[in-house]
Amino acid sequence: MALNLDAIGKKIGPLTKDYTWKDVILYALGVGAGFDELEYCYEHQLKVIPSFAIASVFEFLAEAGLSSNVDLSGVLHGEQDIIFHNPIPTEGSLTTEGAITAMYDKGKDKGALIVAEAETIHSNGRKLFTNIFTIFGRKDGGFGGDPGPSEKVEFPDRAPDFEEKATPSPNQPLLYRLSGDVFQLHVDPEFAKASGFEMPIMHGLCTHGYACRAVIKHLFPGEPERMKRFRVRFSRTLYPGDPIVTKIWKTAEGSALFQTVNEKTGDVVIDGGIVEWLSAEEYQRRLEMGGIRFEDRVAIVTGAGAGLGKVYALELARRGAKVVVNDLGGARDGTGSGTAAADKVVEEIKALGGEAVANYDSVATPEGGRAIVDTAIKAFGHVDIVINNAGILRDKSLVKMDPENWKAVMDVHLKGAYNVTRPAFIKMRENRYGRIIFTTSAAGLYGNFGQTNYSAAKTALIGFMNTVKLEGEKYNIKANTIAPVAATRLTEDVMPPDLFEKLKPEFVAPLVLYLCSDQCPVSGRIYNAGMGYFNRAAILTGPGTVVGDGTEVPTPEDVASKMKQIMSMEGAQEFANATEAFGPMLEAFSPKKQAEAAQAEAGLTVKEVFDGMVDAFQADQAAGVDVVFQYEISGDQGGTWNVVVKDGTCEVNEGAHENPTTTIKMSDADFLALMRGELNAMAAYTGGKLKIEGDLMKSQLIEKLFKVS
Numbered sequence: 001m002a003l004n005l006d007a008i009g010k011k012i013g014p015l016t017k018d019y020t021w022k023d024v025i026l027y028a029l030g031v032g033a034g035f036d037e038l039e040y041c042y043e044h045q046l047k048v049i050p051s052f053a054i055a056s057v058f059e060f061l062a063e064a065g066l067s068s069n070v071d072l073s074g075v076l077h078g079e080q081d082i083i084f085h086n087p088i089p090t091e092g093s094l095t096t097e098g099a100i101t102a103m104y105d106k107g108k109d110k111g112a113l114i115v116a117e118a119e120t121i122h123s124n125g126r127k128l129f130t131n132i133f134t135i136f137g138r139k140d141g142g143f144g145g146d147p148g149p150s151e152k153v154e155f156p157d158r159a160p161d162f163e164e165k166a167t168p169s170p171n172q173p174l175l176y177r178l179s180g181d182v183f184q185l186h187v188d189p190e191f192a193k194a195s196g197f198e199m200p201i202m203h204g205l206c207t208h209g210y211a212c213r214a215v216i217k218h219l220f221p222g223e224p225e226r227m228k229r230f231r232v233r234f235s236r237t238l239y240p241g242d243p244i245v246t247k248i249w250k251t252a253e254g255s256a257l258f259q260t261v262n263e264k265t266g267d268v269v270i271d272g273g274i275v276e277w278l279s280a281e282e283y284q285r286r287l288e289m290g291g292i293r294f295e296d297r298v299a300i301v302t303g304a305g306a307g308l309g310k311v312y313a314l315e316l317a318r319r320g321a322k323v324v325v326n327d328l329g330g331a332r333d334g335t336g337s338g339t340a341a342a343d344k345v346v347e348e349i350k351a352l353g354g355e356a357v358a359n360y361d362s363v364a365t366p367e368g369g370r371a372i373v374d375t376a377i378k379a380f381g382h383v384d385i386v387i388n389n390a391g392i393l394r395d396k397s398l399v400k401m402d403p404e405n406w407k408a409v410m411d412v413h414l415k416g417a418y419n420v421t422r423p424a425f426i427k428m429r430e431n432r433y434g435r436i437i438f439t440t441s442a443a444g445l446y447g448n449f450g451q452t453n454y455s456a457a458k459t460a461l462i463g464f465m466n467t468v469k470l471e472g473e474k475y476n477i478k479a480n481t482i483a484p485v486a487a488t489r490l491t492e493d494v495m496p497p498d499l500f501e502k503l504k505p506e507f508v509a510p511l512v513l514y515l516c517s518d519q520c521p522v523s524g525r526i527y528n529a530g531m532g533y534f535n536r537a538a539i540l541t542g543p544g545t546v547v548g549d550g551t552e553v554p555t556p557e558d559v560a561s562k563m564k565q566i567m568s569m570e571g572a573q574e575f576a577n578a579t580e581a582f583g584p585m586l587e588a589f590s591p592k593k594q595a596e597a598a599q600a601e602a603g604l605t606v607k608e609v610f611d612g613m614v615d616a617f618q619a620d621q622a623a624g625v626d627v628v629f630q631y632e633i634s635g636d637q638g639g640t641w642n643v644v645v646k647d648g649t650c651e652v653n654e655g656a657h658e659n660p661t662t663t664i665k666m667s668d669a670d671f672l673a674l675m676r677g678e679l680n681a682m683a684a685y686t687g688g689k690l691k692i693e694g695d696l697m698k699s700q701l702i703e704k705l706f707k708v709s
């Protein structure tokens with residue numbers, strides 16, 4: 001059966017694998033770690049041997065082999081290259097996705113090479129590593145394809161700088177196979193014999209783990225997180241129990257070559273080994289940066305020539321991102337243009353040792369938005385982060401807000417975000433990763449005199465984010481919104497000078513960077529940030545109430561009588577999407593809910609009536625009223641309360657007043673019925689259910705002064 005050349009470029013995955021610290025330790029034991037490398041074997045302060053990266057995505061290798069149609073009776077694992085982007089956490093879930101990238105023909109008698117590449121993302125959102133697998137199909141050569149590149153690693157002509165000896169246990173494959181590769185060749189003596197071997201052989205990837213431990217031990221001991229690259233060629237089989245030695249030649253600061261040799265036979269079992277690692281300073285720098293890093297991430301920051309955008313761009317670049325510094329370079333009202341603003345920020349980033357390119361397009365047009373995203377793709381190949389930050393102001397009170405000023409602000413803030421986000425989202429979706437920031441404003445969230453255009457645009461962005469959040473969810477694209485307060489060109493004439501000094505844009509950037517990072521756990525949220533003070537703003541919905549029975553349309557008066565419950569925000573909640581938000585409305589008329597509502601109403605206690613009395617007080621009806629009502633309620637819920645109304649205020653106290661104007665005596669049940677409107681006050685009085693002592697006339701004020709709904 002011939003190789004399936006159509007498999008080239010076809011997506012494999014996503015394949016997901018959950019793992020815990022026990023898998024990490026099982027792998028470490030499988031590749032020979034023990035008491036002298038306890039950091040790999042003990043859950044306290046556990047570290048992951050980087051070569052776990054391939055053991056943990058073994059399924060991908062199997063899938064690539066199957067989809068290539070390689071003749072399984074001649075298949076061998078040829079080479080393995082792993083590029084590390086972030087340290088591997090000790091537990092979580094790994095999602096791996098990739099494709100076969102090439103098939104090379106080494107000749108009829110020599111075989112074929114199938115190359116596949118896969119990226120693995122951790123459940124914390126971080127890209128951990130890229131695996132490049134080369135599968136050797138001994139029986140698949142001669143299909144007339146390209147022979148591919150031939151890379152030969154030349155070892156220095158001198159003794160190795162380091163040697164690490166080990167003797168894998170004769171039972172080693174039995175332990176290693178528990179990490180995923182359960183192929184019979186490594187466990188079944190009969191199968192091994194039938195395949196031409198004396199006994200089950202070591203897994204090549206097990207020896208690979210031994211080599212990985214060896215290079216770490218000699219080159220960056222105790223710090224496996226420093227590994228940047230680990231590449232090997234599997235050249236010979238090895239029997240378990242045979243002693244091995246890994247020979248290491250340091251070739252430069254941060255790189256070395258190695259091979260692993262069977263000491264018994266002299267066979268090189270792992271050849272062409274390349275290891276690269278981070279310098280101690282760089283590693284330290286990354287540790288100090290608290291782990292939020294942007295290596296391999298490409299960020300677009302719009303309006304990054306000044307103010308907040310400039311700080312975001314610099315901080316992202318400082319932490320390793322490649323940045324597109326977009327800025328139109330115009331005036332505060334959006335007129336004019338120029339290249340200097342963006343160029344200067346790019347220069348600053350480069351001076352720091354970072355990577356950046358300038359873009360001068362306006363976000364206000366779809367062509368501009370596309371060109372900004374194209375700049376990222378051309379310069380860096382992809383786009384992971386978009387910070388929609390560009391902004392202008394055209395403040396005028398509503399009466400003077402002509403259509404031109406309305407439109408100019410909408411074009412930059414609202415359409416600008418759409419123009420850039422849409423083409424970027426398409427690219428992010430392809431890569432199944434994205435972080436998008438929208439910039440709103442307190443003016444939009446809460447209103448600001450003279451900024452109808454700006455407030456409208458800024459709040460519209462929240463609506464935009466709410467749906468981007470939903471559409472991006474399954475692609476690991478997260479969208480959040482920031483409402484900054486910072487001293488910039490936009491705010492220089494609206495803030496008092498002493499406050500202006502304290503409002504450095506640098507104080508806003510940390511939250512924005514966090515929201516742009518792999519670690520960002522949230523999507524669809526709004527945050528205020530300024531001066532080092534951060535809080536979250538949200539759209540909350542109150543519990544509401546039913547007016548009527550859902551069949552008869554209620555009257556405005558019915559609604560008015562329930563305004564207290566309609567307006568109540570007690571127990572308010574956030575909804576994840578519109579459908580969820582309709583839930584309470586649809587449920588409200590279910591028999592269960594109606595029964596609950598009736599019970600809640602019926603369940604009102606005498607004490608609750610008095611607790612709510614101050615809220616029910618109608619201050620506008622109390623001018624000139626000076627009165628003390630005393631309630632003496634009998635029954636289980638009974639007690640004495642006095643209500644003092646004076647100077648337009650109301651005070652409710654438990655207990656008797658020394659000088660009440662009017663005393664009302666009722667049973668608890670009658671009192672509650674009266675409050676629910678089921679008992680008429682006059683009927684209660686004439687029927688003897690309600691007794692009044694003291695100033696009878698003043699009792700008539702009660703209905704006017706308190707509206708209990």
Ligand code: NAI
Nearest residue numbers: 303306307308328329362363389390391441485486488490
């Ligand atoms: P800024 O004026 O210092 O920076 C805005 C940048 O956007 C400028 O460099 C400008 O040239 C650029 N720009 C304007 N129109 C553009 C366009 N069409 N295409 C590309 N670039 C364009 O202002 P600041 O304060 O840094 O504002 C950044 C964002 O933060 C804006 O969206 C603003 O509305 C928002 N914001 C700022 C607040 C603050 O206190 N500074 C308060 C609330 C929101």
